[in-house]
Amino acid sequence: MSQDQSRPTGQSIQPSRRRLLEGAALLGxxxxxxxxxxxxxxxxxxxxxxxxxxxxxxxxxxxCFEKYWAVxxxxxxxxxxxxxxxxxxxxxxxxxxxxxxxxxxxxSIDMGKDVPPFVKGFNNPKYRQQVIQATKKSIxxxxxxxxxxxxxxxxxxxxxxxxxxxxxxxxxxxxxxxYAEQKKVTLCMEMLNTRDDSHPMKGHPGYQGNHTDYxxxxxxxxxxxxxxxxxDIYHVQIMDGDVIRRIxxxxxxxxxxxxxxxxxxxxxxxxxxxxxxxIMEALLEVGYNGFVGQEFIPVRDPLxxxxxxxxxxxx
Numbered sequence: 001m002s003q004d005q006s007r008p009t010g011q012s013i014q015p016s017r018r019r020l021l022e023g024a025a026l027l028g029x030x031x032x033x034x035x036x037x038x039x040x041x042x043x044x045x046x047x048x049x050x051x052x053x054x055x056x057x058x059x060x061x062x063x064c065f066e067k068y069w070a071v072x073x074x075x076x077x078x079x080x081x082x083x084x085x086x087x088x089x090x091x092x093x094x095x096x097x098x099x100x101x102x103x104x105x106x107x108s109i110d111m112g113k114d115v116p117p118f119v120k121g122f123n124n125p126k127y128r129q130q131v132i133q134a135t136k137k138s139i140x141x142x143x144x145x146x147x148x149x150x151x152x153x154x155x156x157x158x159x160x161x162x163x164x165x166x167x168x169x170x171x172x173x174x175x176x177x178x179y180a181e182q183k184k185v186t187l188c189m190e191m192l193n194t195r196d197d198s199h200p201m202k203g204h205p206g207y208q209g210n211h212t213d214y215x216x217x218x219x220x221x222x223x224x225x226x227x228x229x230x231x232d233i234y235h236v237q238i239m240d241g242d243v244i245r246r247i248x249x250x251x252x253x254x255x256x257x258x259x260x261x262x263x264x265x266x267x268x269x270x271x272x273x274x275x276x277x278x279i280m281e282a283l284l285e286v287g288y289n290g291f292v293g294q295e296f297i298p299v300r301d302p303l304x305x306x307x308x309x310x311x312x313x314x315x
Contacts, residue, residue, distance in 0.1 A: 049307035051082030051314045056280050058310050059085035059105040061258070061295040068302045075100050077303065081310050087293050088151070091141035098145055105291035106149040106188060106230070106256045107142050109134040116200075118192060121155020122172035123165035123208050131155075132176050135187070139176075143183035149256055149290075150180070151230060152187045154209030154218070165208045170221045177224045188255035190230035191215045193238040201297065202265045203238070212240050212250070219253055228255025232295070237262050237274055244282045251286035259309065260296040267296055267305040268312050280315040 051058060060078050062071075069077060071086075071093050078086055085105035086097060097104055109117045111134055120127040131152075138150045154169055173187065180187050194210040196203025209215045212229070219227050231254050236243055247254070261272030268276050280292070294309045 049311040050080065051310050053314050054082065055284055056313050056315060057085070057105075057289070057291045058083045058313060059087045059103075059291040059293040060306065061293045062086050062089035064295055064297055065302055065306075068298070071096060075102060077306070078102060081306060082314075083294075083310065085291050085293075087291070091138070094141060094145040094147070103291075104142070104145070104147045105293060106151050107138045107147060108151055109138045117151065118153040118190070118204060118207060119156055121153040121208070122169040123154045123160055124156075124158060125168055125172075127155065128168075128172045128175075132172065135176050136179055139180055139183050139185045142185050148184075149186050149188050149228075151256075152189050153192075154189070154207065154215070156204075156206045157208040158206075160208065162208060162214065166214065166218050166221075169209075169218045173218070173222045173227065177222055177227055181224060181226045184226075186226045186228050186255050188228045188230040189215050189219060190232060190258075191235055191239070192232070193235040195238050196263075196265075199265070199297075210239055212236055212246055216250055216253060229253045230256045230258065232258035232260075233274060233276075233279060234258065234260035234262050234265055234295070243274070243279055247279070247282045247288075248286055251288070254283075254286075254288050254290070256290055257283065257288070257292045258295040259292060259313065264299070265297050266299045268294075268309040269305070276312050277315055280313050284315065 060074065060083050065074060074086060079100065085103040087105040088108045089104055091107065094104060111117050111120050120131060122131055135150060135152060142148065142150055154165060157165060177187065189209065191209050191212050192204040192207045194203060194205050194207055197205050215229055219229055229250060233243055236246060240246065259268060259276065261268050262274055266272065292313055294306060296305065298305050
């Protein structure tokens, strides 16, 4: 990934000085175009930042860090940091997560090679059966391993009016929500921003569910305890703002939370505008007991960024 040009220059990605792991070199990463993982992190006398309070359960989002660490080293890093989950990771890795006492806080769906899962959604009837099949497959994988959430999306508008797209989402979700209820799995619809066009994973121009209230309306109309909102703080900040008030307003519909710094979807550091500590406190205030997934794109040492993020959110 290229360095975010909105950040200060001279911050190269180097292995962290706070090294967490001992032993052999990290496993090579799989997948085309991925760079070689850094060497294993060895323990030093300098204490690592990690979760100590644990009132906010935290998760590492796999896609953000798979460029740097293979799955097994990422599991060790999650455990050392005190994170209880690695999420949006392929179901083939679920047994390994279970073996190491971790969860997948929310599972993705597979829409086929080179097709991001947010492109084809419930708003477009021509994709409906494909989306339902992929969603059921992820529901089954989660149910088999005792995991609780599967992500879902409105999809790209593709010329469909917003009210029509919402109606299609309700119709499609009602076809699968009973199956999710039966399997004791919750579907979480993600709202995404359409403003940032600088990077394919920083913003999603053309996505239909680009406002919190739009997604909440769909969720309410589906009318199931197993239909919730994936409240991505980064996306909400860009499109709607008023994050803490929205958390309080939609407390009964919060299924999962994501983080990232804005602007740029980078680390949760002093170069971004979101006040994460009071936001985490607001989540505790409304009784949220799910996971908070760290979903930022590193522009410097990824481990140092994770350490900083988990410490900041550990309120």
